[in-house]
């Protein structure tokens with residue numbers, strides 16, 4: 001496949017980079033950043049992962065690409081001030097092929113980033129499996145001090161059963177609920193119910209896709225503990241992390 005060859009070249013040629021989007025406590029403190037992959041293609045310009053992650057997954061290229069993301073995110077975060085965390089998105093394919101535990105521990109070792117400052121965002125596709133192997137891999141990460149977040153919660157087939165089965169530290173409520181907060185009482189009720197449940201289980205409750213001050217106000221009353229979205233900042237290049245910290249403090 002053409003795209004596959006291009007991606008392979010892009011990874012080898014240093015055209016991949018990470019953007020970072022801040023995550024904040026309800027009190028407005030930046031607690032860390034989510035790493036979001038971008039491909040800086042000389043011809044196409046900046047390409048978002050929605051356009052190439054599927055091809056990377058089908059071709060297996062997600063394994064070396066995912067390893068590059070983990071190493072780069074840990075190395076870049078190691079130079080950030082304080083205890084700021086970095087959250088890295090994982091593909092379900094990374095749990096199947098290769099030795100994900102070795103990849104993560106090597107990224108931590110090479111970077112010197114304390115494990116407690118790394119968060120791994122898993123998708124519903126990982127949760128759906130919730131095989132013994134997935135659960136034990138997640139338990140080994142948590143034993144290191146790495147935190148686990150369940151991304152895009154509330155979409156697709158995501159179920160309450162995962163919350164019992166998976167060792168989690170954080171739930172990210174899908175941005176579709178946040179988007180509908182203003183018009184929809186049911187969206188607000190669902191956010192409140194999920195947040196109550198998650199908080200009772202001791203989990204951080206992240207609301208993503210926060211775009212307006214009105215949405216932030218609603219979320220405040222619904223039990224969320226962490227927010228993220230363009231209201232605070234869009235994902236920006238790594239060199240702009242200090243500027244984001246200044247602007248948001």
Ligand code: G
Nearest residue numbers: 035036037048049050053069089090091235
């Ligand atoms: O970054 P947006 O800006 O376009 O990201 C689109 C989608 O791509 C999101 O679902 C996000 O989780 C996913 N994504 C972003 N970066 C990575 C990455 O490094 N690895 C994987 N597997 N998915 C990523």
Ligand code: G
Nearest residue numbers: 089151152208209210211228229230231235
């Ligand atoms: O699926 P995941 O949560 O990993 O992906 C994050 C995606 O959300 C990225 O594509 C990122 O660019 C996008 N994003 C970040 N902030 C906002 C926002 O405020 N509104 C919307 N609609 N998308 C956002």
Ligand code: MN
Nearest residue numbers: 034089121151
């Ligand atoms: Mn994510």
Ligand code: NA
Nearest residue numbers: 151152172208
């Ligand atoms: Na998400």
